[in-house]
Amino acid sequence: MFPHDPNDKKTAILVGVWTVIAERGLQGVSIRTVAQAAGVSPGRIQHYFSDKKKLIHASVVALVEGAQAANPEALGDPSDPITLWTLLTHQLAPAAQSRSGMSVHFAYLAASATDEWIREFLADARRGLLAKVTQCLIAQSPELTDARQRAVELVALADGAAQGVFLGTLTTTSAETMLHEALADVLDHCAGHLRNHSPGSSPTVARESTIRHPVTR
């Protein structure tokens, strides 16, 4: 959540924007409300951000970059199973614990219907995630002929799983097990076939192995 030094004034302002969004929605954001939430003067905000729109857009960028900074494993070697696992599961902890952070994410999604800049930024971030997941799948399973398509499926499943955890209809553990099994199915073409014929054993292995070495082939 802290893209820069947490003591930095600019960061305090952007955290202030998230606080206002979590409490009052995106429409509650103004130079005045953010100044109050961040404990800075309105003049200080205007020093960094010339208007409300720039302030909101900077807060979108900070949320996405903050999520990346909080998950450095996602930027690792594409051939490392931990890189792929982090890319697919980094939303689960915020969905379960930092409910206001996830709420701000949904507020940005809602705003993307009318704010083209936000939509394009979020879509770009999503395309970046898809490209990185594709890269990992190719590195970890060179025989895959449809890595891009499998990446699209895994990312959609990860998004849906995070939404379920956020709403409370899915536990973090069951979301992890689901993503682990889907990943195993992709990396080992016949895993789904095998699983259906040997129920009981593999899900247990999957659940335990997610802790440090999520992907075993």
Place this chain on the structure above:
Amino acid sequence: MFPHDPNDKKTAILVGVWTVIAERGLQGVSIRTVAQAAGVSPGRIQHYFSDKKKLIHASVVALVEGAQAANPEALGDPSDPITLWTLLTHQLAPAAQSRSGMSVHFAYLAASATDEWIREFLADARRGLLAKVTQCLIAQSPELTDARQRAVELVALADGAAQGVFLGTLTTTSAETMLHEALADVLDHCAGHLRNHSPGSSPTVARESTIRHPVTR
């Protein structure tokens, strides 16, 4: 989107709430702004809804019930492939076309972090969807031993797909193809295995068959 007669004053008020949310966010909702959007007097709104919170909660119920009314196939016979297909794809058209409707949905999701009533209502709707998908899977593939788990996966994939279509990172056609293949994998345990060994043919069939008879076993 119209749970009752569109000429009905109460419906006009709830549509007015959605309009205000799409334009100004949930925090923009007040007796005054909704009265203006719906073209009714503030007194008329207070006749139906004693306060702003009740007005917002009624609009959440109307959105969910409106989605159900717009997709009567989803309430059909669990053994009918169209019922299952509609349950999994009913979000795609709103995500692509009715961008403000989907935006209102994300605004409710965002609000669910702090409004326990909204969270519980949305979670209940989600549990209802999961139960219905599970019922369909059992009816259409009695040999499935993990129908509930497969339903959880399919619903997560459907949620993620709708989010991708809304953001524009996924086309409606590719989302449909993805859901169709996932469904085929579940209904025919070895489909994933077969697909990986005969690429090219089955995706084409899948894409064409989604038009009227999505699920062929």
